[in-house]
Amino acid sequence: xxxxxxxxxxxxxxAIIIEHGIQGATIRGIAQQAGVSTGAIYHYYDSKExxxxxxxxxxxxxxxxxxxxxxxxxxxxxxxIQEIFDGMQERxxxxxxxxxxxxxxxEAMLGNEELKHKFKEKYQDWINxxxxxFVQAYDAKSGPLTRAVATWTMAAIDGMVLQIxxxxxxxxxxxxxxxxxxLLSEGxxxxxxxxxxxxxx
Amino acid sequence: xxxxxxxxxxxxxxAIIIEHGIQGATIRGIAQQAGVSTGAIYHYYDSKExxxxxxxxxxxxxxxxxxxxxxxxxxxxxxxIQEIFDGMQERxxxxxxxxxxxxxxxEAMLGNEELKHKFKEKYQDWINxxxxxFVQAYDAKSGPLTRAVATWTMAAIDGMVLQIxxxxxxxxxxxxxxxxxxLLSEGxxxxxxxxxxxxxx
Amino acid sequence: xxxxxxxxxxxxxxAIIIEHGIQGATIRGIAQQAGVSTGAIYHYYDSKExxxxxxxxxxxxxxxxxxxxxxxxxxxxxxxIQEIFDGMQERxxxxxxxxxxxxxxxEAMLGNEELKHKFKEKYQDWINxxxxxFVQAYDAKSGPLTRAVATWTMAAIDGMVLQIxxxxxxxxxxxxxxxxxxLLSEGxxxxxxxxxxxxxx
Amino acid sequence: xxxxxxxxxxxxxxAIIIEHGIQGATIRGIAQQAGVSTGAIYHYYDSKExxxxxxxxxxxxxxxxxxxxxxxxxxxxxxxIQEIFDGMQERxxxxxxxxxxxxxxxEAMLGNEELKHKFKEKYQDWINxxxxxFVQAYDAKSGPLTRAVATWTMAAIDGMVLQIxxxxxxxxxxxxxxxxxxLLSEGxxxxxxxxxxxxxx
DNA sequence: GATGAATGAGGATTCATTCAT
DNA sequence: AATGAATGAATCCTCATTCAT
Numbered sequence: 148x149x150x151x152x153x154x155x156x157x158x159x160x161x162a163i164i165i166e167h168g169i170q171g172a173t174i175r176g177i178a179q180q181a182g183v184s185t186g187a188i189y190h191y192y193d194s195k196e197x198x199x200x201x202x203x204x205x206x207x208x209x210x211x212x213x214x215x216x217x218x219x220x221x222x223x224x225x226x227x228i229q230e231i232f233d234g235m236q237e238r239x240x241x242x243x244x245x246x247x248x249x250x251x252x253x254e255a256m257l258g259n260e261e262l263k264h265k266f267k268e269k270y271q272d273w274i275n276x277x278x279x280x281f282v283q284a285y286d287a288k289s290g291p292l293t294r295a296v297a298t299w300t301m302a303a304i305d306g307m308v309l310q311i312x313x314x315x316x317x318x319x320x321x322x323x324x325x326x327x328x329x330l331l332s333e334g335x336x337x338x339x340x341x342x343x344x345x346x347x348x
Numbered sequence: 349x350x351x352x353x354x355x356x357x358x359x360x361x362x363a364i365i366i367e368h369g370i371q372g373a374t375i376r377g378i379a380q381q382a383g384v385s386t387g388a389i390y391h392y393y394d395s396k397e398x399x400x401x402x403x404x405x406x407x408x409x410x411x412x413x414x415x416x417x418x419x420x421x422x423x424x425x426x427x428x429i430q431e432i433f434d435g436m437q438e439r440x441x442x443x444x445x446x447x448x449x450x451x452x453x454x455e456a457m458l459g460n461e462e463l464k465h466k467f468k469e470k471y472q473d474w475i476n477x478x479x480x481x482f483v484q485a486y487d488a489k490s491g492p493l494t495r496a497v498a499t500w501t502m503a504a505i506d507g508m509v510l511q512i513x514x515x516x517x518x519x520x521x522x523x524x525x526x527x528x529x530x531l532l533s534e535g536x537x538x539x540x541x542x543x544x545x546x547x548x549x
Numbered sequence: 550x551x552x553x554x555x556x557x558x559x560x561x562x563x564a565i566i567i568e569h570g571i572q573g574a575t576i577r578g579i580a581q582q583a584g585v586s587t588g589a590i591y592h593y594y595d596s597k598e599x600x601x602x603x604x605x606x607x608x609x610x611x612x613x614x615x616x617x618x619x620x621x622x623x624x625x626x627x628x629x630i631q632e633i634f635d636g637m638q639e640r641x642x643x644x645x646x647x648x649x650x651x652x653x654x655x656e657a658m659l660g661n662e663e664l665k666h667k668f669k670e671k672y673q674d675w676i677n678x679x680x681x682x683f684v685q686a687y688d689a690k691s692g693p694l695t696r697a698v699a700t701w702t703m704a705a706i707d708g709m710v711l712q713i714x715x716x717x718x719x720x721x722x723x724x725x726x727x728x729x730x731x732l733l734s735e736g737x738x739x740x741x742x743x744x745x746x747x748x749x750x
Numbered sequence: 751x752x753x754x755x756x757x758x759x760x761x762x763x764x765a766i767i768i769e770h771g772i773q774g775a776t777i778r779g780i781a782q783q784a785g786v787s788t789g790a791i792y793h794y795y796d797s798k799e800x801x802x803x804x805x806x807x808x809x810x811x812x813x814x815x816x817x818x819x820x821x822x823x824x825x826x827x828x829x830x831i832q833e834i835f836d837g838m839q840e841r842x843x844x845x846x847x848x849x850x851x852x853x854x855x856x857e858a859m860l861g862n863e864e865l866k867h868k869f870k871e872k873y874q875d876w877i878n879x880x881x882x883x884f885v886q887a888y889d890a891k892s893g894p895l896t897r898a899v900a901t902w903t904m905a906a907i908d909g910m911v912l913q914i915x916x917x918x919x920x921x922x923x924x925x926x927x928x929x930x931x932x933l934l935s936e937g938x939x940x941x942x943x944x945x946x947x948x949x950x951x
Numbered sequence: 952g953a954t955g956a957a958t959g960a961g962g963a964t965t966c967a968t969t970c971a972t
Numbered sequence: 973a974a975t976g977a978a979t980g981a982a983t984c985c986t987c988a989t990t991c992a993t
Contacts, residue, residue: 152952168458172989184954186991195988246457254452256447256513258369263514270516295523301509309506310455310499313464315471322496329539337538338530353977375963385979387966392977396963554956570861576984586958588986593956597984619889648859655856658849659771659916665916672918697925700913707912708905714859715866715871724898739940740932755973777967787975789970798967 153191153201155181160202166244167255171197200261203251206244207269228286228331235304235327245308274298287339296338354392354402356382361403365444370451397455400448401466407445408470428485429532436505436528446509461513475499488540497539553602555593555680557583562604564643571652574601601649602667608646609671629686630733637706637729647710676700689741698740755794758784763805768846772802772857803864806854809847810872816888830887831934836908837895838930878900890942899941 159181163172174195178185192198238245255262278297282289310317350358360382364373375396379386393399439446456463479498483490511518551559570627576597580587594600640647655721657664680699684691712719766775777798781788795801841848848851858865880900885892913920 150376168454171458184988186954186956187952189989190952249457250454252510252514253450256450256510257371260987265478266514267516270511270514271518274516274518291519291523292526294519295527298511298518299504299508299527300522302511303504305498305507305510306503306505307500308421309453309510310471310503313453313467313471315468317475317502318492318495322492323499325493326496326500326539329543333542334535338535340500341534342530374961376961386964387980388978390964390966517984572860577982585956587984588959589957591985591987623852651856651859654912654916655771655853656851659774668916669918669931672913673920676918676920693921693925694928696921697929699908700920700926701910701929703903703920704909704913705906706909707980708907708909711855711859711912712873712901712905713909715855715869715873717870717877719874719877719901720897722893724894725901727895728902731945735944736937736941740937743936744932746881776965788968789975789977790973792968793973 150191152183152187155183156188156191156198157201157205160198161206161247164202164250165247166346169250172199183315196259196261199251199254199259200265202247203255203262203265206247207265224284227280231280231284232316232324232328232331236324238304239311241307242312245312249309249312270301274301277301285335285339292342293339296335350406351392353384353388356384357389357392357399357405358406359400363487365403365447370400370447390526397452397460397463401463403449404445404452405470407442408439408449425485428481431483432481432485433525433529433532437525440509440512443513446513449506450510450513452534475502478502482536482540486536486540489544493543494540497536507547551607552593553652554585554589556588557585558593558600559604559607562600563608563645566604566648571601572647598653598664602653605646605649606671608643610750611702626686629682633682633686634726634730634733638726640706641710641713644714647714650707651711651714652696672703676703679703683737683741687737687741690745694740694744697738715743751795755786755790758786759791759794759801760804760808763801764809764850767805767853774801788860799862801925802854802857802862803868805850806858806865806868809850809854810868815872820828826889830883834883834887835927835931835934839927841907842911842914845915848915852912854916873904880904884938884942888938888942895945896942899938 156177160172160177163176163180167176174188175185177198178188188198188212192201196291251262252266255266274294274297277300278289281287281293281297281300287293307323356427357378361373361378364377364381368377372522373396375386375389378399379389382389389399393402452463453467475495475498479490482488482494482498488494500531508524558579562574562579565578565582569578574597576587576590579600580590583590590600594603606699653664654668657668676696676699679702680691680695683689683699689695709725760782763775763780766779766783770779777791778788780801784791791801795804822871854865855869858869877897877900880903881892881897884890884896884900890896911924
């Protein structure tokens with residue numbers, strides 16, 4: 148449970164980061180946005196880095212991604228596919244959250260080891276879930292290859308989010324979705340069927 | 349054709365970024381590494397950002413090279429595939445350039461209009477080339493769907509680069525590559541064959 | 550009401566300018582003279598220019614003071630005249646502030662819109678006050694002509710300040726003042742008497 | 751006689767100063783405008799300051815101001831007045847020249863002793879001429895007071911030019927001119943008549 | 952708990968001038 | 973005569989962090 152003060156600071160930091168990026172998130176700015184003094188920040192957090200870590204911790208926990216799909220009740224193939232598809236569509240639309248995640252990922256890759264570790268955990272988790280979904284949906288045998296497919300899928304989503312944030316506009320969303328639909332309904336099926344026949348190199 | 353001075357600076361910047369990260373890449377540091385004065389830097393580049401952009405641009409133009417080679421002479425399918433595969437492997441290794449891509453994308457998202465425009469152009473270009481390769485390799489008919497596939501492919505590569513930079517280590521590279529290989533040698537073939545039979549919605 | 554910190558900085562800036570000129574007034578120098586760190590300066594002022602503007606503003610608000618005093622209680626003509634005269638003499642002596650006025654005017658002309666706006670307001674204010682004094686002292690009827698006289702008077706003072714700063718030494722101060730005295734005690738009286746009889750063209 | 755190279759540089763410097771002010775006039779910029787290399791500048795001039803001096807020398811010589819009025823042929827009072835008036839109107843309109851002169855004056859007052867000296871000479875000259883005109887027009891006796899009046903007049907013009915350059919817009923030009931007209935046709939006459947009766951203090 | 956003034960090292964950038972070619 | 977690459981000290985400004993009140 149976070150204290151009131153911490154929550155105020157976290158929320159402020161989040162808002163600032165979304166608007167001004169990590170570089171633009173200064174202690175002063177966060178303090179101002181939170182309506183407290185700069186000194187007060189240091190009552191709650193030891194350093195700026197600690198704040199970033201907490202922002203990430205909260206931020207990444209919120210992001211359920213496509214992994215919210217319940218696996219408890221056996222659903223029909225078509226239903227699962229549809230849910231995955233809808234989940235991805237939702238993800239593409241969450242501009243603020245995507246920015247935040249992207250900024251944090253960027254900060255992590257700049258050398259912040261703690262953040263990097265946090266991301267690693269999260270990706271492991273996300274990919275685990277995605278793999279589980281694939282296993283169920285496509286009746287595939289869990290293994291390094293299903294995991295690799297999940298990894299590639301996650302990568303494709305991240306990369307697509309990046310292009311959306313950058314407004315690269317290389318092709319209409321309609322066609323992006325057509326390909327996605329094909330992949331989900333046929334591509335993966337084909338892959339998992341074929342791949343099982345191929346011996347591991 | 350880059351001047352000697354520019355090359356010296358680019359090489360120095362790349363070296364610094366690999367060793368100290370982007371945050372550690374200061375003008376002073378780059379100048380020192382390049383063995384010139386700080387002022388000299390500004391003889392060749394208008395700003396630090398221009399240098400970073402050039403490092404990225406220079407490094408990632410690999411894609412351009414591959415595209416050019418592949419399309420010059422009619423090669424056999426297997427050869428083209430191999431080149432694409434190798435090109436992607438190369439991309440994964442370009443540590444400094446990949447970091448820069450995310451760093452600069454970050455800047456672009458924060459409102460740097462010039463950068464935003466450059467990224468848009470760059471993605472359009474990359475995806476155009478990728479599409480052209482696909483058209484040749486898979487004997488597909490150029491259209492919004494081939495373009496969408498190229499866009500997804502680009503996205504997947506970017507996303508994979510992100511995971512590599514974050515060291516998410518969700519699965520061994522061997523399996524990542526197995527999936528990639530399947531996609532290139534069979535997946536896309538299958539897709540383009542099937543897709544032509546499906547009418548545009 | 551200026552804070553202690555601001556006053557310290559303003560005084561330091563004024564001292565530096567008088568001794569080393571505007572070019573010699575660096576942030577480091579001002580900070581040193583004020584006995585604070587360079588960073589502290591930015592706690593009080595947003596930019597170097599803001600400091601310089603404040604030094605000028607503070608110094609030249611003398612005019613404002615005179616105007617206020619004069620109009621508070623009904624004074625005799627001779628007294629008001631004397632105050633205007635003394636006020637002008639004071640203005641001539643404000644070396645740092647006068648230099649700054651020209652320095653900042655220079656900046657304004659080069660396209661600094663904020664500064665341009667400030668100058669416009671300042672001149673409007675000065676001339677309003679001067680006009681009010683004239684109206685009271687010479688019992689003139691407020692209107693475009695009294696305003697025009699105030700404008701010319703302000704112009705003459707500025708121009709004289711310029712010549713003082715340039716040390717043109719075209720004539721002894723004694724005679725400059727004799728003419729000024731005549732203007733104040735007789736010239737303007739004559740003008741306002743005559744002008745009211747002339748119909749507006 | 752100035753060499754071709756010098757003339758090119760001077761003209762370039764002049765143009766740059768008018769547009770970007772003295773601070774904006776860099777050796778590089780001047781060289782570029784003149785279409786020569788930065789090094790070439792130093793073939794013709796020893797330093798930047800030397801260029802400024804020359805620009806001023808040319809610039810101030812060109813400015814004939816109201817002093818172009820010929821005193822050779824005895825003109826009628828009304829004619830001379832009209833010429834002075836017209837001369838001032840012309841002066842007000844020469845935006846580029848006024849800027850140049852103002853910028854140079856500013857540079858001089860920043861501590862450049864050579865420029866200051868040059869300005870002193872010029873002001874002495876201008877005021878001498880103005881005084882001579884007054885003596886003739888108003889039939890006054892040359893002396894310190896006529897000189898003081900000329901100095902004040904010059905000051906008023908400079909100050910008015912400043913306000914015009916700053917666009918202070920305190921009053922319509924029409925009324926500015928009405929006051930000026932009164933001064934020329936009646937004010938000065940009155941002054942010179944009265945002043946002769948007053949004994950020098 | 953809370954404030955906000957103060958620190959000071961470190962950042963990018965500018966520019967008159969020099970000099971080998 | 974002419975070039976333009978190179979110099980490097982100096983500029984303004986930023987910001988995480990500290991600490992007396």
